Amino acid sequence: MSNGDEKVCATVRSALEAHKIDFQESEIQNATKFTGKSGAQVASINVYNTGKMNVEGKQTDLKTWMAELKDSVEKGAGGPVTLLPAEIEKFPQTLRERVPECDDVILWFFQESLRCYKADSPAGSAFMLGAASEKAILILIDTYAAAIGDDTNREKFLSRVNGKMISKKYEEFKASYGGCKSKPTDLLLAQDLSQLLDGAFNFYRHTRNAVGHPQIVPDLDKGVILANLGQFIVYIERIYALMKHFQATGVEV
Structure with a gap:
């Protein structure tokens, strides 16, 4: 079972998979950490057991995308859907x-x-x-x-x-x-x-x-x-x- 909120984790996981983001999932204190990679870029989004999220990493296009994912999930949209x-x-x-x-x-x-x-x-x-x-x-x-x-x-x-x-x-x-x-x-x-x-x-x-x-x-x-x-x-x-x-x-x- 994930340390982070199960429903939010499932939504974040689904969005990362659907957008073909290479990522690893790990459990940290009171949260589940999703660390994504795109070339040399690395950024992560932490999902806490309260359902809150935060994005970490150097300012890159990937981190910007992660921030959009966070905002979209919080608004109930499930992620920045870019599929044509x-x-x-x-x-x-x-x-x-x-x-x-x-x-x-x-x-x-x-x-x-x-x-x-x-x-x-x-x-x-x-x-x-x-x-x-x-x-x-x-x-x-x-x-x-x-x-x-x-x-x-x-x-x-x-x-x-x-x-x-x-x-x-x-x-x-x-x-x-x-x-x-x-x-x-x-x-x-x-x-x-x-x-x-x-x-x-x-x-x-x-x-x-x-x-x-x-x-x-x-x-x-x-x-x-x-x-x-x-x-x-x-x-x-x-x-x-x-x-x-x-x-x-x-x-x-």
Whole structure:
């Protein structure tokens, strides 16, 4: 779990991913620090547990962009959205190119989310994106289970996830993976479960639930949704990379 406010962290993370900013995420006292790089330029934005933010670094174009991101998030816009319509149209194609084996159900819901976004329906887009995310996580969990080498341990894991809601399945997966002795050594994948995957999965699930459970009118912004559409491609890419690792090395728990 992030030291900084979870919702603000998810928005900042999504904006950085969508705008292809090379960044690292670290936990500091009472805050989560996002350090971005662009060539020789380095700047960071700290998200505190109160939801407040501050930007650090030498005065560069990157720091100016970070300051715009901070202001935009505080205003509820989710980040300085600079993607052109032509780039947005390429999202499904980009996903297919980067993850050729991507499940057709994931692709369908991702495309529907994009259609809703273009139709000025952020709620519909958030709901469809949450559905695409859920399908991806279910495939990840099934792949993980199938790769568990010991029959007894596999059956125990399946007994804990079968018939459960997606949130419970994911928590059981995280708990089992935490004790896994065959985790990837690649730094990018090794960090993804606690950073990109965990944060993105919970954000997609929460926004979907906000739309699907009609207690209140959901507070969704098109800028935030666009950032998450962009991040979704990286999210799926990481999930499939993890699945390839499980299939190649097996799972020892």
